[in-house]
Amino acid sequence: MVAKDSNIIHGSNGEGSTGAVDHEVHRVTSAIRIPQDLAKDVIEDVVKTANLKSAFKAVKRNKGAPGIDKRTINEVQESLDEIIQELQSSIINGKYTSSCVRGVQIPKPNGKIRLLGIPTVIDRMVQQAIVQVLSPLFDPHFSNNSYGFRPKRSAQGAISKAKEFVKSGKSWVVDMDIEAFFDNVNHDILMSLIARSISDKKLLKLIRSFLNAGMMQNGLMSKRDLGTPQGGPLSPLLSNILLHELDRELHLRKHSFVRYADDCNIYVASKKAAQRVLTSITKFLESKLKLKVNLTKSAASSVQDRKFLGFTLLTDGSAIIARESISRFKDKVRLITKRSRGVKFDTIIRELNQATRGWFLYFKCSDFPKPMKHLDGWIRRRLRSYRIKQRKRKFSIKTFLTAHGVSQRSSWSLACSRKGWWRKSLSHAAHQALNLKYFEKSNLFSMYTSFVKHKSETAVCDIACTVV
16 A cells, blocks of 8 residues: 555655665665554453453543433443453454444534544543554554654654754655545554454454444434544544554655645645655555545645644754744633633633643643743733722722722723723733732642743753763
């Protein structure tokens, strides 16, 4: 399904060249080729009591809603030992059948709908048990340029790799968008790739049953001949097994690329090379893997005109937070700080800290502090508006402001102002009462302060490594 090592090899600039494959290509492609007969009898490892219990713990840790049987995680836990015994018997005897997944529509940031398929808790447990056995077998053979759904790998690592390619002079990118990837995975191709390395027929049958599981939505059941339902623990591993064929092809052609799940960016040195690569890789994906490339969203473009994992790369190799990422985060903050919520200020701070810490940890590999500083100031203004409105009455607002160091005159002026709450939050009196020290005492998390600290620690670490 991938080009053989003796085929035409494409240079890193996207220009084709004929000739024998050199030693380096042999070395690289051999290193990422998943061996045949990787494992024969693995179903016994899947159904081991310790593995199934560990799988349930992972399912419980990830939480999640019930499937079509409406059994919750807690209900399964109550009879876990009995369930494990039943699973061991039915799986070994080849009698275990997966249930339909429950279809749930999740709104996407762009306004579209993502359809998730939620398996039952027991099905999720079995899938997780399979992942725990197969992942250590497959993962060591995956490409170093693949970062999604893999242990000890992250989106931040993918961005760092992309920055390296751009810094080396490859400032043009082929941004591949696979249309509805998880919904269009070809079952036969996927199973043939798994069977090439796993010969355990019972396990293969079990995996196939999860792929073929129907979807129940609004009381109607629909069959599934394509796709791996998003929502199950097994789907991420299966997606990496399938797209590993794309990784191998890109290595064979000596391309510089980064893949995170179904997001794949290929970095080249010129626009002409980018256009050529887009055409050739589109042909590979559609002909060999039977995946459809969305040509309206895919592009051969300068890196600074595209987004990758929420970032925008500049031609010098630095990374900035994409505007869309900032906009989506602001929408989340607006919901938390909505002035009509009527919850305690401490609760607002706690919810904000949870959101901002997570957002900061994801985007801390950005090279510019300005967005963090801007967002900190904007959040404080949202909080000033919320806090002042909480006082409601004029006298209460005046009392609050004076208690926090504002003069009587300024306090009454703001309390009696006919301006809206958002405009009031910009006043000198609001800033004086609800200043930086106030928010520090409230334990409000500062992304900008944390960013500066992180960059400082990183610089010290880099200097230490250089000295050593």
